Amino acid sequence: MSYVIEEILESLREARIRKGYSQRELSARTGIPQSHISKIESGSVDVRVSSLIVIARVLDTELFLIPKKLVPALTSIVRSHSDTEYDNRQISPAYTLDEHLDD
Amino acid sequence: MSYVIEEILESLREARIRKGYSQRELSARTGIPQSHISKIESGSVDVRVSSLIVIARVLDTELFLIPKKLVPALTSIVRSHSDTEYDNRQISPAYTLDEHLDD
DNA sequence: TAAAATTATATATAAAAACATATCATTTTT
DNA sequence: AAAAATGATATGTTTTTATATATAATTTTA
Numbered sequence: 001m002s003y004v005i006e007e008i009l010e011s012l013r014e015a016r017i018r019k020g021y022s023q024r025e026l027s028a029r030t031g032i033p034q035s036h037i038s039k040i041e042s043g044s045v046d047v048r049v050s051s052l053i054v055i056a057r058v059l060d061t062e063l064f065l066i067p068k069k070l071v072p073a074l075t076s077i078v079r080s081h082s083d084t085e086y087d088n089r090q091i092s093p094a095y096t097l098d099e100h101l102d103d
Numbered sequence: 104m105s106y107v108i109e110e111i112l113e114s115l116r117e118a119r120i121r122k123g124y125s126q127r128e129l130s131a132r133t134g135i136p137q138s139h140i141s142k143i144e145s146g147s148v149d150v151r152v153s154s155l156i157v158i159a160r161v162l163d164t165e166l167f168l169i170p171k172k173l174v175p176a177l178t179s180i181v182r183s184h185s186d187t188e189y190d191n192r193q194i195s196p197a198y199t200l201d202e203h204l205d206d
Numbered sequence: 207t208a209a210a211a212t213t214a215t216a217t218a219t220a221a222a223a224a225c226a227t228a229t230c231a232t233t234t235t236t
Numbered sequence: 237a238a239a240a241a242t243g244a245t246a247t248g249t250t251t252t253t254a255t256a257t258a259t260a261a262t263t264t265t266a
Contacts, residue, residue, distance in 0.1 A: 004156050004166055011168040022212055033255060038214055045253060046151045048223080053107050062174055063107055064167040065114040066181055071165055077176055078169055125242055139224060141244055148223060151253080212263065218256090225250070233242070 001043045008052070008063075013041050015059035029058045104146045111155070111166075116144050118162035132161045 016026055023041075027034040032051060039045045040055070049063075056063050066074060119129055126144075130137040135154060142148045143158070152166075159166050169177060 002153070002156055004159075005152055008152075008166065008168045015168075015170075023214095024212070033257090034213080035215080035257085036254060039253095042214080046153045046223095048149045048151055048253065049108055049111075049155055050105070050149045051254080052152055053105055056107075056168060060171045061168050062171055063111065064169055064174075064177060065111045065118075065159060065164050066167055066177070067118075067184065068163045068165055070180060070184060071167075073180055074167060074169070074177060077173060077180075081170065081173060126244095127242070136225060136227090137243080138227085138245075142223090145244080149253095151223065154224080208266085210263100210265070212261100214259100214261070216257100216259080220253105220255075222253075223251080226248095228246085230245075231243085233240105235240070236238085 006043065009041055009043055011061070012052075012055060012059065015056075015061050019059055021059075026055065026058065030054050109146065112144055112146055114164070115155075115158060115162065118159075118164050122162055124162075129158065129161065133157050 016023075021029070023034045023037045026032075027037055030037075032040075032054065036045070036051075037055075040047050040051065053063055119126075124132070126137045126140045129135075130140055133140075135143075135157065139148070139154075140158070143150050143154065156166055
């Protein structure tokens with residue numbers, strides 16, 4: 001299985017989880033059998049593009065074809081908007097009402 | 104045929120032309136029969152994702168799955184780097200050796 | 207730890223892609 | 237205008253997806 005398809009399938013699964021859908025629910029929303037969705041996610045079938053698109057749409061995602069030279073820029077954007085990775089830098093309030101609180 | 108697949112197929116064809124490949128040459132480079140490439144480009148088959156990826160790779164493009172909310176940002180980037188649309192704004196040289204030339 | 211829900215696997219069948227190959231129609235080049 | 241290249245179409249065959257359905261295995265929840 002190619003790296004690209006692995007990436008796409010992983011993104012799909014992540015998107016499904018993020019929406020809180022089970023395979024059954026995704027099945028109901030797409031009309032694609034749960035058993036087949038399982039195979040698709042596991043990469044055990046060479047899915048047709050129409051199936052991919054139907055699933056993508058239900059998961060609020062979209063399939064794109066982009067020039068390779070733009071890949072770094074895009075991954076950067078996607079990464080920065082990712083919900084799985086979050087900003088945990090410490091910020092200091094400009095002032096506090098409760099000056100004795102520890103960090 | 105869905106809008107998304109139409110877009111992708113159009114991008115593929117454009118990318119092929121941009122590389123100066125005929126369907127025959129793309130066929131030779133991908134191992135996919137020319138007759139089938141013709142069908143794919145015309146949207147008369149529901150192409151499998153592996154075929155799409157093989158073709159995309161040869162054409163220096165890549166398939167991506169992105170959150171819908173990022174679509175505007177991405178289309179903007181892709182558009183600004185597009186080769187089909189080019190910058191034809193008039194620029195003025197800082198100086199000329201030939202001062203009597205008309206605009 | 208039971209029960210329930212979810213995911214993976216199995217089987218049989220139908221539908222469609224993908225293939226090899228050939229050829230026709232159209233466009234481009236010489 | 238003739239030759240060459242390109243793209244579309246046709247046919248028969250093979251391979252594989254996709255479907256329906258059931259059930260087993262695993263994970264989550266009560």
